[in-house]
Amino acid sequence: MLARVWQMKAFDFHRAHDVDDALAVAGTTGGSYYAGGTNLLDLMKLGVTQPSSLIDIGRLGLDEITATDSGGVLIGSGVTNSAIANHHLIRTRYPVLSHAILSGATTQLRNMATAGGNLMQRTRCPYFMDVTFRACNKRRPGSGCAALDGFNREHALFGASRSCVAVHPSDMAVALAILDAVVHVQSREGARSIALSEFFQLPQDHPEQDNALSPGELIVGVELPPSEYAFHSWYLKVRDRHSYAFALVSVAVGMTIDDGIVTSAALALGGVAARPWRSPDAEAVLVGNVADITTFGRAAEVAMNGASPLSQNQFKVDLAKHSIVRTLHMAATRR
């Protein structure tokens, strides 16, 4: 294993002092931003990616969570997953975000991984992660997709293409999807905001492009608008073992319930697409109806309409339906 590590190519290392410095160095070197490194350094060891430069963005001061005037919160992109999940504003106003984050990885990794890095992490498709497989359009554009007719039991049900059937691995992003998060980014041209729903890109013909960022653009924060879902929310992650594995299916739900009737709802699935998969149709079924198993079952059916299973992941359709019902039940009956 040691020999394999030293296959890692040497690189230039720059410690950025502030955001402008980071953007400038990225512009001149074409390097990769480095924060927690839990995914990037691993991919470098595996030879999946070989950046010529790393720009350390760990000391840019983007490590705070602040309340916004609108009643929401702004999470600096350098805040660790552990710090987000344990922050009092997140626990009390957005517990589903804490729940989702704590459902992923381990304490050691969450202590290192950051909000920005979580959004930037790559798929764990085995054909992407192992360079001995020749065909992976995400790793080598134009080389094909080995998963399409290969080992694909963990792969996509929605939004895939002939060129890529990989899923995005983030739990955090699934919760961010139901919270209508906004991603703040900066480049040397200026700042812009990207709705989370627009941040991740479906593969179509260019699976090498995971998201809407331009080269050199840097995530500086993730903003959450005020949420009414603090009480009736839940995150369920179903996987091959009880802890420390990626999702086969996950579900994030937020609702408001008045006198037994669902008055608003947001529902998103993880582990089924290259982005968190919001289901407006399921949300429409929920709103205005009694918060009971019958309604939840109808929402689950509607949510999975249009699923396109692959050769080995048909089971995920039923798994997702049952998971949706259970998640809605947990959110509705939260003590």
Add this chain to the structure above:
Amino acid sequence: MTAGSHPEHTVELSINGVPVAVQTDVRSTLLDLLRERLQLTGTKKGCDHGLCGACTVNVNGRRVVSCLTLAVSIDGATVLTIEGLADGEQLHPLQQAFVDHDGFQCGYCTPGQISSAHALLGEHARGDLSAASFDGPYTDLARGPETLSTNEIRERMAGNICRCGAYPNIVEAIASCLPECGR
């Protein structure tokens, strides 16, 4: 690999209370720095990909996997390794608990298990949550669970794999040590 052909960086760290300055290859992880350059071989290399937890150490008060920690990125940090837990010949109470409860067989994962458990006790004491905390009452989410159930310990130790399967005794050792061993 020839050392001269790649960029070298000086990294200054405080390791178990001792200041060190060491020249290192830019690609070196904290794990390799500890083991290969500083001969602190208590910290173990298992998978080298952040999966097994054998390399767990504490950096700036937080447990991390040292195999995915780029040494140059933590210049100036305070590091606590398994070698820093005992007080001379006096075992740390958590180390003693692992002995008393037979919390290992081959012992390879043990430094990582103990380093991880040491941090766990501190995290619980300050009210951190785990995914298992959501199985409890809603009020637990604001304060953190008062007691550490077996489920809580198992979830919080999920990042440390023991191939011998000594898990029941590891959990017992940690549970026996609550809460004062986290310091």
